[in-house]
Amino acid sequence: QQQVKQSPQSLIVQKGGISIINCAYENTAFDYFPWYQQFPGKGPALLIAIRPDVSEKKEGRFTISFNKSAKQFSLHIMDSQPGDSATYFCAASMLTGANNLFFGTGTRLTVIP
Amino acid sequence: NAGVTQTPKFQVLKTGQSMTLQCAQDMNHEYMSWYRQDPGMGLRLIHYSVGAGITDQGEVPNGYNVSRSTTEDFPLRLLSAAPSQTSVYFCAIRAGSKTGELFFGEGSRLTVL
Numbered sequence: 063q064q065q066v067k068q069s070p071q072s073l074i075v076q077k078g079g080i081s082i083i084n085c086a087y088e089n090t091a092f093d094y095f096p097w098y099q100q101f102p103g104k105g106p107a108l109l110i111a112i113r114p115d116v117s118e119k120k121e122g123r124f125t126i127s128f129n130k131s132a133k134q135f136s137l138h139i140m141d142s143q144p145g146d147s148a149t150y151f152c153a154a155s156m157l158t159g160a161n162n163l164f165f166g167t168g169t170r171l172t173v174i175p
Numbered sequence: 176n177a178g179v180t181q182t183p184k185f186q187v188l189k190t191g192q193s194m195t196l197q198c199a200q201d202m203n204h205e206y207m208s209w210y211r212q213d214p215g216m217g218l219r220l221i222h223y224s225v226g227a228g229i230t231d232q233g234e235v236p237n238g239y240n241v242s243r244s245t246t247e248d249f250p251l252r253l254l255s256a257a258p259s260q261t262s263v264y265f266c267a268i269r270a271g272s273k274t275g276e277l278f279f280g281e282g283s284r285l286t287v288l
Binding site for chain 1: 220231233
């Protein structure tokens with residue numbers, strides 16, 4: 063059973079457009095929500111992360127929006143660039159105990175010039 | 176790849192053969208883990224370890240064995256490979272107990288015929 067549900071599976075956006083990827087979770091004990099970016103042939107790398115005590119976090123063109131009551135969070139990529147073309151994974155964990163990360167199924171983003 | 180070394184990068188096995196995927200780190204971090212990545216399934220946790228001599232199961236442990244005799248190494252063993260174990264395997268470490276960030280290796284692509 064997938065602990066974190068992610069959509070869409072794939073996304074095609076024009077250069078300069080906004081890319082939006084959505085995730086939902088069920089376990090209310092999760093308190094850490096990162097997004098990972100993966101390029102072909104490489105391991106995933108942390109892009110941006112949020113804790114549930116804030117509703118939004120922005121780093122450059124990347125923003126996480128978090129809705130605790132709906133148990134949803136999303137990644138927004140503003141002014142999308144061809145170099146942003148990659149697979150994006152949302153994830154969730156509890157920052158206590160083993161602190162294992164549970165990942166969504168991934169979104170393949172293609173930004174066309 | 177933050178000091179995480181995986182070997183081999185590619186491997187082809189026949190059904191029933193055994194093999195070991197190696198993961199080594201050079202930063203003395205306690206937490207190490209193995210994930211498998213499959214299309215449409217995202218990254219799923221196989222086994223993890225929070226220190227030398229301590230291992231535990233993740234989401235999909237069946238068919239895999241691990242051990243952690245040293246802080247540096249966390250090998251993943253397939254005792255009798257099956258076609259369902261065809262996947263890309265990633266080793267990941269975590270830098271500290273208070274951070275959720277995982278650092279991934281570059282992956283090992285395994286094909287079981």
